[in-house]
Amino acid sequence: MSLILGGLLGLGLLLTVSPLTWPARADGLSAAPPPFRGVRDALAMAGLGGVPLPMVAVVCAVLAIVAGATAQAVLQIPVITVVGAVLGGAVVPLVVHARATRRRQANRAVWPDVVDHLVASVRAGMSLPDSVAALAELGPAPTRSAFGSFAADYGRDGNFSACLDRLKGALADPVADRILETLRMAREVGGSDVTAVLRGLAGYLREDAALRAEVVSRQSWIRNAARLGVAAPWLLLLVLSSRPETLVAYDSTAGSVLVLVGVVVTTVAYRAMIALGRLPEERRWLR
Known part of the structure; x- marks a missing residue:
């Protein structure tokens, strides 16, 4: 009985970790686990697709x-030290997100x-693979490198479908997904x-x-007002921190609570303002 229970436990653990370790597609192309696909897409859109997570x-x-x-x-x-550490750790995600958005x-x-x-x-009579590969020289400058990689990739193995999948991963754009799936x-x-x-x-x-x-x-x-509203109180805090009595006040329990409440309020307010001025973005349904 214990052998059967142990086997069932092992099978359950294997099925639990299998989506994170096995390829999601039958063609052998590696795919990021679902929780990290958004991160991988943001890195690819920011031009950092080759950087490991x-x-x-x-x-x-x-x-x-x-x-x-x-x-x-x-x-x-201490409380400002923790806030500084959190902000320092958030620099890379913010920079990647901003670059990907631009x-x-x-x-x-x-x-x-x-x-x-x-x-x-x-219409000139070129085949679809040759038409896509020609964009490495004839297409707009921002996309030439990705299509150049497609041309080299297709020249190596000649598998149009697999090369399109890799091109979609390099572009990481829902519009590109629709164009390539049409082709x-x-x-x-x-x-x-x-x-x-x-x-x-x-x-x-x-x-x-x-x-x-x-x-x-x-x-x-709206975005400019959100940035100004977030930066103003913390700039004021830095200015007041030049006075020793201010440091003593914020080093107390009440001061720590005030800083934490300020972090929560500014974060929620900033996200709300950005959400009000954000247009809905297309999602990558055709991966």
Whole structure:
């Protein structure tokens, strides 16, 4: 009986860890576990797709230690030391998120041009793999490196579907997913309407980019007000910390509670303000 229970326990543990250790696709391509797919997509969009996740965690830990040690050396207030360590550890995620957001917004304007180049190549008689590979030289500059990697990859093994999967991982963009899945379907199913579908997609992408640019420009004051509202009280705290009596006050229990409450309030207020001025982003459904 104990042998059967031990076997069932081992089987349960194996099934628990299998999504984290085994590939999610039958073609052997490695895939990040679901909890880390968003992190991997953000790194890829920020141009850091080749950086391992453990390295990112190590850098975050080092920055947290340095920021906490600096806060302790300057102010010598435990609660502010903890806050400084948390802020130091959050620097890398914030920088990666900001860079990924900027690149996503910049790419939104170039995807219609990518589709136009694909339509021109297909109408000129080029095959779909050659049309995609030609974007390494003819496509917009921000996407040439990814399509250049596709061209080299396809030249090595000639597997169009697998190369598209790797290209989607490198671009990490929902618009790119839709374009590449359209090409995959045209390659596997066939049909003469691929150029019409791509032209319709290009028109929709141009309209969406123009609308988003107008809304973002009108709501920029919300983001600026959120940043100012978050930074102002902490800048005031740094100015007041130059007085010894202020350090003594914040080193007490009441001062520590006040700092912690201030951190929670500013964080919630900042997230609320950003949420009010944020447009809904497309998710990567076609991984």
